[in-house]
Amino acid sequence: MRGLAYFKKGDIHFTDELREPEIEADDELIVDVAFCGICGTDLHEYTDGPIFMPKDGEKNVLSNKSIPQAMGHEFSGYVAKVGPKVTKVKVGDRVVVEATCSCVDLHRWPESKHYKTPACNACKDRCDNCCEYAGFMGLGVVGGAFAERIVTIEHHVVKLPDGFPMDVAALIEPLSVAWHAARVSKFPPGKSALVLGAGPIGLAMILVLKAQGASKIIVSEPATMRRELADRMHVETFDPSTHGDKSVAMLRSKTFDGKGFDFAFDCSGVPATFNTGLQAAHYRGTLCNVAIWGSGFDFNPMGITLLEKDVTGSIGYTVQDFAEVTEAFKDGKIDIEECKHLITGRYRIEDGWEKGFLELMNNKATNIKVLLSPNNHGELD
Ligand SMILES: NC(=O)c1ccc[n+]([C@@H]2O[C@H](COP(=O)([O-])OP(=O)(O)OC[C@H]3O[C@@H](n4cnc5c(N)ncnc54)[C@H](O)[C@@H]3O)[C@@H](O)[C@H]2O)c1
Numbered sequence: 001m002r003g004l005a006y007f008k009k010g011d012i013h014f015t016d017e018l019r020e021p022e023i024e025a026d027d028e029l030i031v032d033v034a035f036c037g038i039c040g041t042d043l044h045e046y047t048d049g050p051i052f053m054p055k056d057g058e059k060n061v062l063s064n065k066s067i068p069q070a071m072g073h074e075f076s077g078y079v080a081k082v083g084p085k086v087t088k089v090k091v092g093d094r095v096v097v098e099a100t101c102s103c104v105d106l107h108r109w110p111e112s113k114h115y116k117t118p119a120c121n122a123c124k125d126r127c128d129n130c131c132e133y134a135g136f137m138g139l140g141v142v143g144g145a146f147a148e149r150i151v152t153i154e155h156h157v158v159k160l161p162d163g164f165p166m167d168v169a170a171l172i173e174p175l176s177v178a179w180h181a182a183r184v185s186k187f188p189p190g191k192s193a194l195v196l197g198a199g200p201i202g203l204a205m206i207l208v209l210k211a212q213g214a215s216k217i218i219v220s221e222p223a224t225m226r227r228e229l230a231d232r233m234h235v236e237t238f239d240p241s242t243h244g245d246k247s248v249a250m251l252r253s254k255t256f257d258g259k260g261f262d263f264a265f266d267c268s269g270v271p272a273t274f275n276t277g278l279q280a281a282h283y284r285g286t287l288c289n290v291a292i293w294g295s296g297f298d299f300n301p302m303g304i305t306l307l308e309k310d311v312t313g314s315i316g317y318t319v320q321d322f323a324e325v326t327e328a329f330k331d332g333k334i335d336i337e338e339c340k341h342l343i344t345g346r347y348r349i350e351d352g353w354e355k356g357f358l359e360l361m362n363n364k365a366t367n368i369k370v371l372l373s374p375n376n377h378g379e380l381d
């Protein structure tokens with residue numbers, strides 16, 4: 001099978017020798033991939049990895065699988081084959097797949113050392129994303145969707161409406177990251193929000209907050225092209241690089257009575273965005289950290305205590321988020337045309353390394369989401 005695979009740090013390349021996935025558990029199904037987005041995490045595996053991927057000679061704790069492995073975890077596709085216990089979808093259905101792997105998947109892998117271990121407490125509570133063993137398909141647990149086909153279990157699958165555009169469907173994954181952040185931070189309709197950073201996640205956050213009835217959204221982003229994209233989503237933008245120390249005061253002055261924001265979402269992950277988000281939130285306001293941090297920084301907790309602010313964090317998503325994002329599309333709360341602004345490239349997996357990974361690493365400011373396709377359905381024609 002054809003695909004773009006992770007071989008080791010500094011070596012991701014196209015191969016036509018990937019093992020064809022097979023149904024081994026009764027609730028598994030095969031999905032024929034339509035489109036799969038390249039994520040910043042994929043780039044990190046190349047430059048700084050293996051992070052999620054197993055190290056050379058080691059195996060993944062959940063699946064007992066090793067590398068090389070096809071990457072890709074943000075994808076859409078068509079159901080190609082179903083196991084005997086699959087009832088949620090049928091062959092030919094358009095689907096998206098929630099890519100977390102957790103205790104929910106353990107029954108698929110008798111070779112795993114945790115095969116007979118009871119589900120962890122998080123999985124028992126249906127918080128699969130907080131699983132003790134959590135990992136992602138396409139990031140070390142099992143082969144991902146920069147390939148012709150993948151195998152998953154029906155638990156992870158959400159059916160799309162007939163005719164749903166499959167390129168936009170590949171964005172349901174980053175939208176679910178943002179949806180989950182709004183959900184765990186308990187964002188209610190009618191509240192104001194500051195989004196820090198307008199990369200793929202910040203832009204997805206804008207679309208989700210709009211869908212959830214935010215009264216006001218301001219996006220802080222230094223890169224011009226990314227601010228322009230946010231403009232096209234009809235939200236107010238702010239360039240922090242031109243206001244320096246005055247950024248917090250400037251941002252607060254744009255809110256009702258200069259009170260500050262009800263919510264701030266850090267979708268960037270540098271000390272300046274965390275501090276700006278915290279200070280721009282009003283008393284008892286909420287800062288949600290969506291960003292992934294490589295290391296910590298000096299921080300005074302009195303910034304939380306004195307005005308009784310809530311600081312929370314959000315990791316990944318569950319299949320509930322995928323289902324709710326799909327419903328939001330059906331209800332017209334997320335606009336398909338606005339989502340298309342996020343797609344800055346669509347290429348065959350054969351060209352994925354040069355036109356996808358290298359382009360994203362070399363020209364970050366002018367790219368948002370690059371999609372790859374095995375093109376088995378003529379999606380690129
Ligand atoms: N929590 C999760 O489950 C989850 C999932 C996916 C990604 N992430 C993380 O979310 C973050 C965003 O992801 P992304 O792919 O959009 O990354 P990205 O690097 O493309 O976007 C970050 C943006 O922040 C902007 N920025 C830099 N300094 C800034 C400042 N001082 N003020 C405002 N903006 C500033 C950058 O110009 C950039 O556009 C990353 O840390 C990523 O690892 C988290």
Ligand SMILES: [Zn+2]
Binds near residue numbers: 041073074
């Ligand atoms: Zn991702």
Ligand SMILES: [Zn+2]
Binds near residue numbers: 119131
């Ligand atoms: Zn678990």
